[in-house]
Amino acid sequence: MNSLVRGGALLAALALPLAACSDGGGGTAAGAAPGDGGTEVLAALYPLQYVAEQVGGEHVTVASITPAGVDPHDLELSPAAVAKLDDATVVYLAGFQAALDDALAVTSPAHALDVSEAAGVHTEDDGHEEVGHEDEATSDGAAADDHAGHAHEDGDPHFWLDPNRLAAVATAVADELAAADPDNAGEYAANAERLGTELASLDEELQAGLAQCETRTIVVAHEAYGYLAEAYDLEQVGISGLDPEAEPSPARLAEIGKVVEDKNVTTIFTENLVNPAVAESLAADLGVEVAVLDPLESQVDASRDYPDVMRANLEALRTALGCA
Template identity: 60%
Template structure:
């Protein structure tokens, strides 16, 4: 049974128009049009959009190639979006995560690029899926991309973004650097909240629908057990489901986590068979509620983990 809802093959006309407007209305500092909307930036998906917005502030106009509510792993780009990549003042993306974005950057190189994969050390995926619902032709690579769930890894990306923005708009270089420093302080505070909140817990094992939380688990001394591997399109084999069931029983796991952009069916079915609860643990790949942001979702995740793991 598939873990993910089918993705739309094209974004809405409104999103395409917004991206086109962004790419054609750059700031005076970057030699763009006369739209007056600041430096035109494209981010490949939400966490990188958030970092760029925090660093750029009112001096940048940031759009995401991944529409709100869409699952980013298998993003497909329209011709207008591919064109917008080349016309943007700055593109912030994560190489080897979204193949369509990699292809667009290679085919239509923007003037300035931040590749977040160059700002952090990505580690190998914990295990590959034993079977797939279908061969979709997408190559997610052998590395786990979900580094953004460890807030201590994001300041390096912010510093890189600040440096690129300073090249585009030297008059505001000090402001970009100050914003990056403020962002680092915010991520340090969030990291300290996680360290304190997860210091003493009855359990340290988190069972999730797919292995999106390895960086979080590594940072806070937790053990992640994924029903499927790092690729959300993977379908767990009966043997894998049996292995996860053994872990839940042997380690007294009380909760199986599913995600905001994923079908809960596998998690709910397995939890029902094992007599345990389910809860949402958000991988922060995209927002479904405009009133939230990276920090508010991360704090909600922390409280969910504390409840499920019995943390003091």
């Protein structure tokens, strides 16, 4: 991946006049409200932005480093965006976005929280390495069963699809904000506790909604749903591996067809930020439906927040899986 944050070239670039953070325009990045005196928080991507906003409340200004509607796998940072990291409180997931990892290595944030430990995430160096998806589905489906729900062990970073893991991150964010702003530590802790309760309720909705289904296999555009699958006893089978841009081989497509037949799959899930052409073509060949399952890497619709999208995902899954 190309980046503007490499070595000496970056340091030279930062000496230039700087524009606004990478929000795609000349204004303030999403969620920020500069000038109100609050702690400035830069979140790597939307789920972390959501947590920071909920935990920080009125005492923080929050912006997403990844602009809305942009695939965070493809993040590149302008010199202006890199400069914003200095003196800010940064909340990120190490190993997921190489450009951000590189930028943090040459800047001096006031506070930097890597949420991977709190979330229980183990990512590969580039955060989206394709790992062995050709072996996930065989003619008898055994290999797919072996991998069901465990993609995170091979570098899946999408922990936020398990609300309980996101709740754990909320506690870590509260601690980091307390270190940056001790006067409001009590409010941060209370907000994290409230958010944790809300996320626990969301988890209960998902557990109940997916408890009794005709099939538990989800065929997805890329393997972004390992944590979701593990949390709710589903079997994930990806057309592509962890890299959403990887082209599936003819053999892989044949394996997917066999899984669809053997597991009575009625739907192939695609995403808002991934070209659906392969999934749509495969679904047409197999005579099944296509639906969107949002991996929540970005906020596509500003009117729908994290719980809204997770509930929409629940309804999409219930329809596809024939849940009672």
